[in-house]
Amino acid sequence: MKKLRVGLVGFGFIGPHHLEAIRRTGLAEVVAIATQSTATARAKTASYGVEKSTGDWRTLVADPAIDVIDIATPTHLHAPIALAALAAGKHVIVDKPMALTSAEAKQMLAAARRAGLVHAVTFNIRYNVMLQHARAVIARGKLGEVRLVRGHYLQEWLLKATDFNWRLQPEQAGALGMVADAGAHWYDLAQHLTGRRITRVLADLSTTIKVRRPARGQQTRVQVPDLGLIICEFDNGVRGQFATSALCAGHKNDLTIEVSGSRGSLRWEQERPDELWFGHRDEPNQLLRKDPPLLDPAVRSYATLPGGHAEAWPDAFRNLMRNILAFIAAGRTPRDGDEILFPTFATGLRIAHLVEAIAASAKAGGRWRTVRR
Numbered sequence: 001m002k003k004l005r006v007g008l009v010g011f012g013f014i015g016p017h018h019l020e021a022i023r024r025t026g027l028a029e030v031v032a033i034a035t036q037s038t039a040t041a042r043a044k045t046a047s048y049g050v051e052k053s054t055g056d057w058r059t060l061v062a063d064p065a066i067d068v069i070d071i072a073t074p075t076h077l078h079a080p081i082a083l084a085a086l087a088a089g090k091h092v093i094v095d096k097p098m099a100l101t102s103a104e105a106k107q108m109l110a111a112a113r114r115a116g117l118v119h120a121v122t123f124n125i126r127y128n129v130m131l132q133h134a135r136a137v138i139a140r141g142k143l144g145e146v147r148l149v150r151g152h153y154l155q156e157w158l159l160k161a162t163d164f165n166w167r168l169q170p171e172q173a174g175a176l177g178m179v180a181d182a183g184a185h186w187y188d189l190a191q192h193l194t195g196r197r198i199t200r201v202l203a204d205l206s207t208t209i210k211v212r213r214p215a216r217g218q219q220t221r222v223q224v225p226d227l228g229l230i231i232c233e234f235d236n237g238v239r240g241q242f243a244t245s246a247l248c249a250g251h252k253n254d255l256t257i258e259v260s261g262s263r264g265s266l267r268w269e270q271e272r273p274d275e276l277w278f279g280h281r282d283e284p285n286q287l288l289r290k291d292p293p294l295l296d297p298a299v300r301s302y303a304t305l306p307g308g309h310a311e312a313w314p315d316a317f318r319n320l321m322r323n324i325l326a327f328i329a330a331g332r333t334p335r336d337g338d339e340i341l342f343p344t345f346a347t348g349l350r351i352a353h354l355v356e357a358i359a360a361s362a363k364a365g366g367r368w369r370t371v372r373r
């Protein structure tokens with residue numbers, strides 16, 4: 001089978017992981033990379049053995065030899081690049097958050113549907129095999145009736161007043177910074193695991209370090225929150241609670257999610273990706289370590305190594321890219337049910353609406369706000 005040809009835009013932190021995940025699927029090859037400058041693009045393509053490079057993403061969009069545009073740039077560039085790519089007849093993969101606003105996300109979804117092309121957002125974390133197992137366990141009712149979804153996404157990269165990057169700049173990252181950026185993974189996961197939508201939110205957002213003094217660069221008054229505390233309600237009335245901040249020393253990349261039901265609880269921690277904790281009242285708690293024969297048969301294909309061989313973040317990314325690229329290769333067009341296979345622009349738009357409801361709730365001094373449909 002002929003491999004799909006991907007043009008990758010953005011090659012900073014996450015771009016190289018897109019490339020590696022794509023390569024590992026065997027279904028596609030990255031044939032060109034665009035970054036902000038021609039010189040960096042050239043250096044990067046040489047070190048990764050990619051054919052073409054450019055400092056102008058429009059070259060990739062105009063290239064008839066490219067089937068898929070994969071976007072891994074700061075968030076403000078997602079919409080313009082995606083819209084241009086769709087207009088040029090390319091399938092689009094975009095990293096999260098999908099866009100700066102729900103208006104942009106809506107425009108992207110409409111353009112993708114009109115063009116009949118594949119549209120995907122890389123909420124990669126959910127394709128960790130233990131999370132797919134957790135989803136199957138919940139769907140089969142093994143936890144009983146779900147009553148509470150709780151968790152956090154804590155990191156430490158904003159601990160000092162000298163810490164700074166584009167995620168603190170609303171024009172590049174949107175008005176909610178980490179609450180929209182890292183938070184998006186948790187909102188996606190909470191909805192994916194439970195199969196339910198978050199319909200209402202109550203939020204308190206604050207900026208603890210109000211002025212930052214980057215080692216290189218100017219003193220800056222911070223306009224986005226660095227701490228978010230959110231209560232949410234799912235469409236079946238179940239409540240959830242989520243905290244996010246990058247002010248938490250020692251938490252390197254701590255996304256944690258716990259679901260409690262009438263018969264038991266389960267918890268997954270990103271920093272221990274191979275494990276799933278099960279909580280019981282009438283028998284000892286259990287720690288399940290990844291071992292394919294012990295997992296739900298429907299999700300075993302998300303593990304590619306036997307027990308005792310850790311699978312983690314890059315493997316989840318590969319699983320997601322495999323789902324997206326196999327779908328494109330099969331000539332399919334996304335419909336609503338396909339969001340289980342990979343998050344689409346419809347998934348991204350719902351999360352953009354959720355983030356806007358969080359902003360509105362915080363602005364109203366912490367009142368419940370309904371998530372637009």
Ligand SMILES: NC(=O)c1ccc[n+]([C@@H]2O[C@H](COP(=O)([O-])OP(=O)(O)OC[C@H]3O[C@@H](n4cnc5c(N)ncnc54)[C@H](O)[C@@H]3O)[C@@H](O)[C@H]2O)c1
Pocket residue numbers: 009010011012013014015034035036037055056057072073074075077095096097122123124166181
């Ligand atoms: N899925 C995940 O787990 C995950 C993790 C980290 C970041 N992200 C998301 O990925 C995106 C990129 O984040 P990052 O951490 O890699 O950022 P980064 O700052 O490390 O890299 C950004 C890249 O975009 C390029 N770029 C900037 N302007 C450009 C332009 N005009 N044309 C072409 N390229 C341009 C830069 O040259 C750089 O290569 C963001 O949306 C972020 O939220 C997702």
